[in-house]
Amino acid sequence: MEEKIIYELPEITPDQINTAYIGTPYKCMCGCAGNYAYTTANRDKSGEARGYAVSDDEVSDRKIRTRIDKMRKNQGVGIEVIDDYIFTMIINTRQYTLYLFES
Secondary structure, eight states: OOEEEESSOOOOOGGGEEEEEEEOTTSOOSSTTEEEEBOSTTHHHHHHHHTSOOOGGGBOHHHHHHHHHHHHHTGGGOEEEETTTEEEEEETTEEEEEEEOOO
16 A cells, blocks of 8 residues: 655546545544535446445435545645545545546
């Protein structure tokens, strides 16, 4: 696993995102301490990637855009990049993570 810290979020668009997470930092990321959102366009592809269907209440293009915007606005605090497809950062008391589809 390759990790690095960057201070400028690359140009990421919602169509590149498998899922976006927001939750309590340093806690379990199964969804019990936060929540995941999926795009309408990638709903089926994201379901295949995780092994079961994405439900209607998990789909929100607005939440995806909001999470990207929040990370871009606060990128100066540092963004941890894992294996070039996971981007995560902590802003105050919340962790934001974008999972792109692996290439």
